[in-house]
Amino acid sequence: MPLTLTHDVLLKERTTLRLGGPALAEAVVSCAAGLDELARVLPGLGGRPLALGAGSNLLAADGPHALILVRAANNAPAELSNQPDGTTLVRAGAGLRLPRLLGFCQRAGLAGLEGLTGVPGRIGGGVAMNAGSYGVELGSLVSRVRLWTPEGGLIWREAKDCAFGYRHFDPQLGTGKGTSANFWLIWEAEFILRADEPFAIRKRMEANYAKKKATQPVTAKSAGCVFKNPAGSSAGRLLDEAGVKGKRLGGMAFSTVHANFLVNEGGGTAAEALELLEYGRAMVFDRFSMNLETEVVVLQ
Ligand SMILES: Cc1cc2nc3c(=O)[nH]c(=O)nc-3n(C[C@H](O)[C@H](O)[C@H](O)COP(=O)(O)OP(=O)(O)OC[C@H]3O[C@@H](n4cnc5c(N)ncnc54)[C@H](O)[C@@H]3O)c2cc1C
Numbered sequence: 001m002p003l004t005l006t007h008d009v010l011l012k013e014r015t016t017l018r019l020g021g022p023a024l025a026e027a028v029v030s031c032a033a034g035l036d037e038l039a040r041v042l043p044g045l046g047g048r049p050l051a052l053g054a055g056s057n058l059l060a061a062d063g064p065h066a067l068i069l070v071r072a073a074n075n076a077p078a079e080l081s082n083q084p085d086g087t088t089l090v091r092a093g094a095g096l097r098l099p100r101l102l103g104f105c106q107r108a109g110l111a112g113l114e115g116l117t118g119v120p121g122r123i124g125g126g127v128a129m130n131a132g133s134y135g136v137e138l139g140s141l142v143s144r145v146r147l148w149t150p151e152g153g154l155i156w157r158e159a160k161d162c163a164f165g166y167r168h169f170d171p172q173l174g175t176g177k178g179t180s181a182n183f184w185l186i187w188e189a190e191f192i193l194r195a196d197e198p199f200a201i202r203k204r205m206e207a208n209y210a211k212k213k214a215t216q217p218v219t220a221k222s223a224g225c226v227f228k229n230p231a232g233s234s235a236g237r238l239l240d241e242a243g244v245k246g247k248r249l250g251g252m253a254f255s256t257v258h259a260n261f262l263v264n265e266g267g268g269t270a271a272e273a274l275e276l277l278e279y280g281r282a283m284v285f286d287r288f289s290m291n292l293e294t295e296v297v298v299l300q
Pocket residue numbers: 016050051052053054055056057058072094118119120121122123124125126127128129130131132133184185186187217218219222223224225297
């Protein structure tokens with residue numbers, strides 16, 4: 001099916017924090033024909049479109065959301081093309097899971113992504129968030145991104161024409177080409193990777209995962225780090241020193257493993273999560289006069 005529409009979809013069933021009330025509908029698109037169909041039906045669905053990946057960076061409020069969740073389901077294995085300079089261009093659909101791409105590249109002897117070992121999510125969400133870990137930001141490896149808008153369809157956008165920042169991506173559609181768009185969906189991305197021994201890549205991935213497992217609640221229900229690290233500092237350390245680590249409210253808590261992870265220990269609500277988030281921010285401000293910026297995407 002190019003396009004599958006489902007009404008009244010619970011965000012708590014679509015997010016790793018397991019929080020969030022119902023969205024009006026969800027559109028799952030598996031191919032370009034599905035995107036054409038989506039452009040036709042979207043205006044009649046009555047809500048604001050929101051691109052959704054694996055929901056691993058979302059904190060959705062408990063009440064109803066006037067949203068149409070748009071999920072790219074193009075998750076075929078990545079395609080490779082060797083470049084004259086010895087690098088390899090890797091093209092991946094937005095619906096492909098990031099860990100699957102890492103595994104595929106390791107077996108193919110393609111290096112560059114190893115820092116992102118243990119980061120969940122899909123390619124679309126990874127590029128949209130410019131996911132980063134252990135010195136690697138996904139955006140730094142992007143060559144170009146294929147975007148879809150209801151008005152303009154599919155277009156390729158070179159990385160140099162996009163803005164990548166700390167957990168930030170903007171395709172800058174409103175500038176440069178005379179186009180403007182309220183909603184855009186990442187449909188595909190191309191990455192430039194370099195050749196290395198599969199065994200050496202695997203060793204680096206294993207070392208990174210071991211480090212993550214030792215320092216982060218990797219199996220808990222979370223959305224990763226809730227606050228961005230202030231320049232030259234660590235939000236986790238600041239929260240820890242402000243006494244926030246382990247603080248709980250109802251079913252939600254700041255992890256005892258890593259203070260910057262808010263975890264749903266079972267039966268938690270978004271109201272509790274949001275209250276804890278503001279509590280953590282206030283405690284750090286009181287202690288260090290530093291204002292922590294939210295990293296997790298909050299859907300109110
Ligand atoms: C245990 C754990 C560990 C984590 N560790 C890290 C880490 O080390 N580093 C890190 O950076 N993050 C980390 N995260 C956060 C998260 O995994 C990343 O931000 C991930 O890239 C989000 O991808 P997603 O597909 O889940 O996106 P979602 O959570 O579904 O969406 C996130 C944002 O991206 C947008 N988006 C999603 N798909 C698309 C698309 N196709 N087109 C346009 N916009 C889109 C959404 O609208 C939303 O604004 C962690 C999360 C967990 C649960």
